[in-house]
Amino acid sequence: MKRTTYAGLVDEQYIGQTVTLAGWVQKRRNFGDLVFIDLRDREGIVQLTFSAANQAALDVAQTVRNEYVVAIEGEVVARAEGQENKKIKSGGIEVKVTKAEVLAEAKTPVFDIEDGVNAGEELKLQYRYLDLRRPEMQKNLRVRSKIMASATNFMDNNDFINIETPYLAKSTPEGARDYLVPSRVYPGSFYALPQSPQLFKQLLMGAGFDRYFQIARCFRDEDLRGDRQPEFTQLDLETSFMSAAEIQELVNNWVKQIMKDVVDYDLDTDHITHLTWQESMDRFGTDKPDLRIAYEIKDLSETVKDSDFGVFANAVKDGGVVKAIAVPGGADHYSRKDIDKLGQYIERFGAKGLAWMKVTDEGLNGPIAKFFADDAAEAVLAVSGAKAGDLLLFGAGRADVVAASLDYLRRQTAADLDLIDQENPWRFAWIVDWPLFEYSEDFDRWIAAHHPFTMPNEEDLHYLNEGEDPHKAHAQSYDLVLNGYELGSGSIRIHRTDIQEKMLKALGFTKESAEEAFGFLLEGMEYGFPPMGGIALGLDRLAMLLAGQDNIREVIAFPKNSKATEPMTEAPTPVAATQLDELGLEVPEQEKAEKE
Amino acid sequence: MKRTTYAGLVDEQYIGQTVTLAGWVQKRRNFGDLVFIDLRDREGIVQLTFSAANQAALDVAQTVRNEYVVAIEGEVVARAEGQENKKIKSGGIEVKVTKAEVLAEAKTPVFDIEDGVNAGEELKLQYRYLDLRRPEMQKNLRVRSKIMASATNFMDNNDFINIETPYLAKSTPEGARDYLVPSRVYPGSFYALPQSPQLFKQLLMGAGFDRYFQIARCFRDEDLRGDRQPEFTQLDLETSFMSAAEIQELVNNWVKQIMKDVVDYDLDTDHITHLTWQESMDRFGTDKPDLRIAYEIKDLSETVKDSDFGVFANAVKDGGVVKAIAVPGGADHYSRKDIDKLGQYIERFGAKGLAWMKVTDEGLNGPIAKFFADDAAEAVLAVSGAKAGDLLLFGAGRADVVAASLDYLRRQTAADLDLIDQENPWRFAWIVDWPLFEYSEDFDRWIAAHHPFTMPNEEDLHYLNEGEDPHKAHAQSYDLVLNGYELGSGSIRIHRTDIQEKMLKALGFTKESAEEAFGFLLEGMEYGFPPMGGIALGLDRLAMLLAGQDNIREVIAFPKNSKATEPMTEAPTPVAATQLDELGLEVPEQEKAEKE
Known part of the structure; x- marks a missing residue:
């Protein structure tokens, strides 16, 4: 029996026709x-x-059970009146079966094949082929596929050359931990799976390809969080001879095309917001602001620096800040207990508590309201922009702690109160003019805010000179943000050896270690590399957002769990001793190796 | 200065216009x-x-040297009469420069940036960014890019879902050697880089995606040959509920689209040849015949089994064969010395010599002609189809040796004599009905001719039963061949646990080892897997052929050399001891690890 159409596509137009269908028994x-x-x-x-x-x-029908695979032939007829199911495309018809065949039997599935099924994440990953049968997962992976097709098509139409770069590459320091691949030909030597195609795409610009594109798998051996996977995918591009603004415009058009093709949304690229990094931090407490939320962070440091409320006055006196958000309509929504919970949550950012006031028609309300009478209250209301019915939430202390706290509170309260703009559901923003360096608590030293190949602003180049403070430099970098998520990170790159050497020096490289790690790039630049810049968009995150999911695992066919294991195949696994012998490897703690 | 167009695109249409260009100084x-x-x-x-x-x-122009990167502004004017260069698009014009800027200086390149440059392969790989500047390499990678765009587009238009499968996967036996990736979370456990997405795509069919597509990187840690790389790329697809013939038709249309988009060739899919594996071996001595060559192998075993020429008679008597090709016009072209060289070459296939005769108007000629007088000569001419002027080349002995020898001789003589059809330059063929198993000299046992998941022919299923000879079974597999190269390999897959278990048993797996290696697949099949089949086309080889190259390195941006090293970055390299510590690995022969 040769299938004539998909089961889910049979509708009233087929009435009277004979169809051949194949699929799974849902019920x-x-x-x-x-x-x-x-x-x-x-x-x-x-x-x-x-x-x-x-x-x-x-007779065949009598034998089948859920998830049996069957093929049938039958005639499409209208359902009896009153029997229609408006929820599905085929709800107006049914198929009177004349022939049926079981193609495969099935055991009772370990969980029901339906959305919202109540099964543990680990079980669903172990039987991923069952989980993926759910309509929602089918849709998620189709969204991802559509993004790839649309992105590829746009790039091809815009003369970008799709070039595959190696996955068996060289291990380089700086950045996250590499996954290594032992070499059999040279025991003791290793390839590394690339964390990104960054260096290769710069070399491709040096090779004159002018416009490069790749859907590139990237690998980072980091501890996992909700939105991290050991392997992830980037929509990666690089261009020569283009300015940062030109690249952003190109990416705007790219994203516009993807939004149209995938979710049929007309993105108005003229209204994509540009914010400097500093402005984003000031107004939203984050470098990835969710612009669907209207209320912003207000700086009250000046307003309260002489306040009777010692916490605020002291915060400013100690070099910190006092900032606040006014949550529209939050006064009635949050009980004191609710607010205590929010206060507990932000302790993880280093906050020592959460000061708050409710705004009523009569004035300010709450435990610290007594410190803000008359003029002080007026000033707070004026600067914060709070109106009657609003809840004022404050952060006081170190600027970074306040930023992280108020960023969280802004997003959380907006979610609680349904204050996320649904009329403009896709709010892109460019965050530009980043610091070139940032201080890493993990490494206890300055690291590149983006990566060591980012071009400083022209006017900041001198900061890299001997005797100046390189950490004052800002960079020609630009991040694309969507609805509070960082979608991608781009920059103009360094294309001259002298600047690159200074940059590596500022990052703590010696001449020797720079040579060992990036010698091939430094040498390449001596042979005439063009000015270049590019960006990489995170496909997993973009697919997650466009599919309306909140975890990238939902848009990855076979993701790893939080222990970097793939529960279906159980990878990683022990391997045969002969395999290790061939690689000249020993695993001294082999006895520890048995996975629980 | 903002570039207005590409340098190479400026032609007469631009005369009178001001253009801004950027690029490299060629001369x-x-x-x-x-x-x-x-x-x-x-x-x-x-x-x-x-x-x-x-x-x-x-003044700027006076300072620049070859490979400097410059930007210029200027006016396009017609060249003086007699100064035109018809070989290039811009040959009718020149640009009178009004502004010029050096964007990057360049050292003298280690070899000239021009096609056919006389530089060693290793040097070119070390300075790959220079080698890639050559027009030929630029074209090669654009051909590859076009293939990917066309393939993706066709697949999207045909409702295939592009699904990425893991690169950090499970090591499985059977097949080539895996590249391993040590796990940090579970010291002593390893991921493997997949040799193909085969099992994942079968699981995706089990998950109901129905039509899957991926441009998939694959990894095999094998010793390298001219057309092998440690990592290579497949255009990979899988379908459910389709027959082998339907899949072949789909692939025909896919390839037709790619040929149209990439080399503007109208492929007549109605005339793609289908050959059984046996027929291909009989007529061409190979499972990947080059159909652009008209002359075929003829079986003379019956004709010469009683010949006075003992070599032939004995070959047949000993269970071997005598076959020949008649090389059109070869009689005059090849000297005795030339033929001796051909004879020496085929010794690598196990041939013990090369018997030959020239056909003249007067009859047969050459050292063994004396054994073929009158009727014997008539018979040889009749069966071989040789005509006056042809060179008859014979193989005598074991069938596989004769096949390999005559396959080589057919292709070599066709190349020598320009007997490759240029009028029909793209000769695709489907090779079908393969043996399910083949004997592996390397492993000294029977292995799967394609892979262990290939479905036997319906009527051959019984051969897998207890007490029967499984090696008699043929498979529902089909290879796509282009101009003598295997482009891709496909089959209908086993979708039932019982058949899969028998197949693994025939391959020497025990119940336990089958479970350990493929337990997740065998279990999956118990939950209702559909009939399925697919194919993977080698992108590297397809790009090589469409770009007119004879080595896949020419269509890979950063290939490995014959020692699996990437000479530019020198990967693989030793890594920091801390990296090994984190993985719980030791390299006992570390002193051996230093690469020369």
């Missing part, structure tokens, strides 16, 4: 001599009816 | 007060002229 119901089967394929569900008029088919 | 020539520069970018070359009319620009 079987018996009514006396009649059997009804919901047949499922990737496009949806159709109702099959079996009756004694076709006894052989009825 | 500078001084004529008195005039300077001519050939400016190169990815689209080609344009001639720039500098004169004292624009002194500042002239």
Whole structure:
């Protein structure tokens, strides 16, 4: 039997026709001599009816159970009046089956194949092929596929050359931990799986390709969080002879095309916000602001520096800041207990408590309101912009702690109160003019805010000179943010050896260690590299957002769990001793190696 | 200066316009007060002229050397009559430069940036960014890019879902050697880089995606040959509920689209040849025949089994074969010495010599002609189809040795004599009905001819039963061949646990080892897997053929050399001891690890 269409696509237009379908048994119901089967394929569900008029088919139907794979032939008829199901495309019809065949039997699935199924994450990953049968997962991976097709198409139409760079590459310091691949030809030597194609794409610009594009897998051996995976995918591009602004405009058009193709949304690229990094930090406490939320952080340091409320006055006196958000309509929504919970949450950012006041028609309200009478209250209301009914939430202390706290509180309260703008659901923003360096608590030293190949602003180049403070330099870098998520990170790159050497020196490299790590790049630049810049967008995150999910695992076919294990195959696994011998490797703690 | 177009695209249509260009100095020539520069970018070359009319620009021009990166502004003018260069698009014009800027200086390149440059392969790989500047390499990678865009586009239009499968996967036996990736979380456990997405795509069919597509990187840690790389790329697809013939038709249309988009060739898919594996071996001595060569192998075993020429008679008597090709016009072309050389070459296949005869108007000629008088000569001519002027080349002995020898001789003589059909330059063929197993000299046992998941022919399923000879079974597999190269390999897959278990048993797996290696797949099949089949086309090889190259390194941006090293970055390299510590690894022969 040769399939004529998908089960989920059969609708009224097929009435009177004979169709051949194949798919999975979603459900079987018996009514006396009649059997009804919901047949499922990737496009949806159709109702099959079996009756004694076709006894052989009825006999087959009697034997099938959920998740059996069957092929059928039958006639499409309108459902009896009142029996329609408006929720599905095929809800107006049913298929009277004349022939049926079981293509594969199935054990009872370990969980039901339906959205919202109540099964643990680990079990779902172990039986991923069952989990992926759910309509929601089918949709998620199709969104991802559409993004790739649209992105590739746009790039091809814009003369970008899709070039694959090596996955067996050289291990370089700086950045995250590399996954290593032992070499059999040179025991003791290793390839590294690339954390990004950054250096290769710069070399491709040096090679004159002018416009490079790749859907590139990247690898980082880091401890995992909700939105991290050991391997992830970037929509990666690089261009020569273009300014940062030109690249941003190109990316705007790219994203516009993707939004149109994937979610049929007309993105108005003229209204994509540009914010300097400093402005974003000031107004939103984060470098990835969610612009769907209207209320912003206000700086009250000047306003309260002489306040009777010692916490605020002292914060400013000690070199810190006092800032606040006014949550519209928050006064009635949050109980004191709710606010205590918010206060506990932000302790993870280093906050020592959460000061708050409610704004009523009568004035300020709450435990610290007594410190803000008359003029002080006026000033707070004026600067914060709070109105009657609002909840004022304050951060006081170190600037970074206040920023992280108020960023969280802004997003959390907006979620609680449904204050996320649904009319403009896709709010992109460019964050520009980043610091070139940032201080890393992890490494206890200055690291590149983006990566060591980022070009400083022209007017800041001198900061890299002997005797100046390189950490004052800002960079020609630009991040694309969508709805509070960093979608991608780009910059103009250094294309001259002299600047690159200074940059590496500022990062603590010696002449020798720079040579060992990046010698091939430094040498390449001596042979005429063009000015260049590019960006990489995170495909996983973009797919997650466009599919309406909140975890990238939902848009990855076979993700790793939080221990970097793939529960279905159980990778990673011990391997045969001969395999290690060939690589000249020993695992001294082999006995420890057995996974629980 | 914002570039207005590519240097190589400026032609007569631009005359009178001001253009801004950027690129590399291909060549500078001084004529008195005039300077001519050939400016190169990815689209080609344009001639720039500098004169004292624009002194500042002239001063810049005087300083530049080959491979400097410059930006210029100038006016496009027609070249003086007689000065045109018809070989290049911009040959009718030149650009009178009014402004010029050096964007990057360049050392003298280690080899000239031009096609056919006389530099060693290793040097070219070390300075790959220079080698890639050559027009030929630019074209090669653009061909590859076009293939990817066309392939993706076709797949998207045909409702295939592009799904990325893991690169950090499980090591499985069977097949080539895996590249391993040590796990930090579980010291002593390893991921493997997949040799293909085979199992994942079968699981995706089990998950109901119905049509899967991926441009997939694959990894094999094998010793390298001219057309092998440690990592390579497949255009990989899988479908559910389709027959082998339907899949072949789909692939025909896919390839037709790619040929149209990439090399503007109208492929007539109705005339793609289908050959059984046996027929291909009989007629061409290979499973990847080059159908552009008209002459085929003829079986003369019956004809010469009683020959006076003992070599032939004995070959047949000993269970071997005698076969021949008649090389059109070969009689005059090859000297006895030439033929001796061919004979020496085929010794590598196990041939013990090369019997031959020339066909003249007077009859057969050559050392063994004396054994073929009158009727014997008539018979040889009749069966071989040789005509006056042809060279008859014979193979005698074991069938596989004869096949390999005559396959080589057919292709070599066709190349020598220009007997490769240029009128039909793209000869695709499907090779079908393969043996399910083949004997591996390397492993000294039977292995799967394709892979262990290949479905036997329906009527051969019984051969897998207890007490029967599984090696008699043929498979529902199909290879796509182009001009003598295997482009891709596909099959209908086993979708039922019982058949899969029998297949693994026939391959020497025990119940336990099968479970350990493929337990997740065997278990998956118990939950209702659909009939499925697919194919993977080798992107590297397809790009090589469409770009007119004879080595896949020419269509890979940063290939490895024959020792699996990437000479530019020198990967693989030793890594820091801390990296090994984190992985719980020791390299006992560390002293051996230093690469020469």
